[in-house]
Amino acid sequence: MHGAFADAGSWSGVIAELQNQGIPVLAPPNPLRGLASDAAYIASVAAQIDGPVVLVGHSYGGALITVAGTTENVVGLVYVAAYVPEQGESLGELQGRFPLAPLGANLKQWTYPVEGGEPAVEVTIEAAAFPEIFAADVPAPVTKVLAVAQRPLAAAAFTEQAAAAAWRTKPSWALVAGADEAINPDVQRFGAERAGAKVVELAGASHAVAVSQPKAVADLIHDAVRATTED
Template sequence: MSFVSPTVVLVHGAFADAASWLGVIDELQRAGVPVVAVANPLRGLAADAAYVTSRIAQIGGPVVLVGHSYGGAVITVAGTARNVVGLVYVAACAPEEGESLGALQDRFAPPALADHLESWTYPAGGGAAATEVSVAPEAFGEVVAADVSPSVARVLAATQRPLAASVFTEVPGAAAWRTKPSWVLVAGADRAVNPEVVRFAAERAGARTVELDGASHAVAVSRPAAVAELIREAVGAVT
């Protein structure tokens, strides 16, 4: 009997890009795991999930979807694709069908991030303007990447990609974790997403959960080996 190793598809979250997975990609490639990091548009939950789904559909064979932060909401919807065989949430949100990110996060105390967001506008078509948010650069290191070197944190702050504010009220039309096996990594010192939100969602999903004490929200940057280890566990379980 032959087995097809799933392709790992990495979906970054808000205030980041696909390069945030560099260390994780290196770990997975050295272990012989096929991996692709997609560019999450960050323009709206339905639109972002549709984009990721389109990428998944063009990958031959099974897929393990991995989402960081807001990317967790994206894989929750996109994970309903037929060839997705597992979900990995890294310091990520996993909403229920019909539950907005705002509603999920409001179950618990707001994280420090809430006090350090900046708002911007961008053209949304038809002459209309929409709102996006980013993290104040001077607070980025403390709030998002406290366990990353200051020089790297400054680069991450300067290269961050804003998130459309509409994602906090948009309601997901599906929850893939209800029918797909899931794994969750909790960053114990996360100040961007309250760890209680991640723990709650993990328990609700019946996920296999790993917690890293002292890890910041930028855990994929600061602890890529630990993140890759959990992903490899998921790949092994579904292969």
């Protein structure tokens, strides 16, 4: 599942690789409105799938699969350049353990209406900074499109605490993007190691590793599927 500043289309290359390997895929939209509500949505999607599910989350999507992964038919978790929070921990707290990546200084604030309340704040990456921060290893013509097609994340998502940590009871895998300028790679490493995940690191990969290196991402997902669903 996609994270902030992207949509399910960012998984197109990975999806094609998995489909070519005969692995069924569903890439639901991530509402990006808050950790609890987004995770509840993803959990509901997973629960309606007939059979075992391996949840895959990129970036903020990693926090969602951490919570939604407690759904009974979820058998594995795959984190891709992602946050891996502990129960009771917010993304802000997890990030605060390490130096901040350049992303934080290049966010643009917007507002959106909330029924019965004051407008809420959401954020995107400044378009001029998007290529370097989000997708430095993606061709420039592609990043120009991605920069103006961002899906904003509700700012409150950074302060919500994870209600559960499914990695405590479900096996997990993690891909660390070694040249990530959106989430400090040390944040990714720390969360993955704490979760006991099987870790693959791509030294020159940007945050948009699913776009730039879809086969590597698909191979890790394939490993997780094979380990959790095949006899």
